[in-house]
Amino acid sequence: MTKYLRFLGVYAFAVAAVAGLLLGGAWMWLGFFAIYAGTVVGDALLGDNFDEPAYRYPRLLNSLLYLALPVLALLGLSMAWMAGTGDLLGMGAWAQANLGWDLFARREATAPWHWIGGILSCALTFAALGTNIGHELTHRTTDRAAMTVGRWLLALTFNADFSIEHVYGHHRRLATPADPASARRGEHYYAFLVRSTVGQTRSAAALERQRLETLGHGFWSVHNRYLRGWLMSAAIVAAFALAGGVGAAVVFVLSALAGRTILEAVNYFEHYGLVREPGQPVEPRHSWNSNKRVSNAVLFNLARHSHHHAEGDAQFWQLHSYPEAPTLPYGYLTCMLLVYVVPGWYRDRMTPLLLDWDTRYANAAERRLAASANQRSGVPALQLAAQGH
């Protein structure tokens, strides 16, 4: 039973984010602190989970992904109500009559700076439910419903084109210089953030352009999934503006942008510094793996990343733990926090792990690539190792 229930954990955090927004004031930080405290402390205390249970009801697990839709709708309505004026859909009157919850007073008590916490809470929820589940669903390239829902989930962070770039770009160019979403040795998170964001959207446009040419369509066409993706995000901004005015639209845009940086933080540490010969098979050693219990429960096994890249079409409940794969020093949310707050420290923390990777995991060709990456890294300890090569 717990093997199913654990994937509900992320929804508990999302409910905390919604409750925090509707409580207003300093409570707006509730989602943010609940998620970080829950996952960072949880991973530290509960450790690893290498279980690979068989599931008799995969459809149940599947429906847990789609549960994101109503929960995100609830979050969106709460954002629009609290950032707007008036009484959107009569929510305020309803809460007062049925729950005795005075949303009007809560909104009155919320100052603009309280929204920093609100926006960070929304960004984390967008990343966990939008980006992460959108990622899982858009890997199902032949399932129309999954692709449509997945792309709308990604559009919440202005990133519907991830459904193109990630599957047809990142998975193929993984850990090679051609992949904008693989962090290079010595690269700082904030430098990567810019390079990866720009590089991925350009790559998505180029991939889509090439596909449209192959099919005999022009770039400016209704068949263009890249342009349609941007229109989806524009539609969401417009919906927020209609529901709650400029304030709601601004809160959404800031949450979406902050949520987008979370994806890049995850991209950063998932493959930081790893190298692969272009054209050679993608192996489990080309990702940093994690079997931390809470991270995997909250992120639908995303942290079992070595298997995900070695077999991109495996469903989240089928992912193997690969305990022998190169492993991250901490759980996902912990790594994320470190990457944001102390990016240089995190980079140095990974140096001995990279040197270990070069010795224990790399093949001969990769060792040569790693040596030249070490030389260019600007990290003294890596450069020293390259000289000894």
Add this chain to the structure above:
Amino acid sequence: MLQSLFKRRAPEPARVTVEPFGWDFEVAPGQTILQAALAQGLPWPSRCRVGSCTTCRCRLLDGEVRSLTDTSYVLSREQLEQRYVLACQSQPQGAVKVHLDRVKATLVADGNGQPVTAAD
């Protein structure tokens, strides 16, 4: 009739025939053509196995496959018109016949157990 509508047919292995070599093997449900071919020890050319390098491409002569990724991102218009598919991304839907243009440059044993060099 209602029953046939709601009851999911038990998935069955699909038979794949490969021209011009006359290879013939079964692909289990959920397996790709390439996975099954390699499991048989056949010298099917492949490199990345994630639908990128197109080394494993073959031409569909008969039957249908379900492609795990949209091959219009990697194959050319000519190749799509000629019904090329990627073996590493293709799950056969029933019996399938494909044409493989070349095999892996490797030593394969002939009928007498003697190694012979296959064409690339």
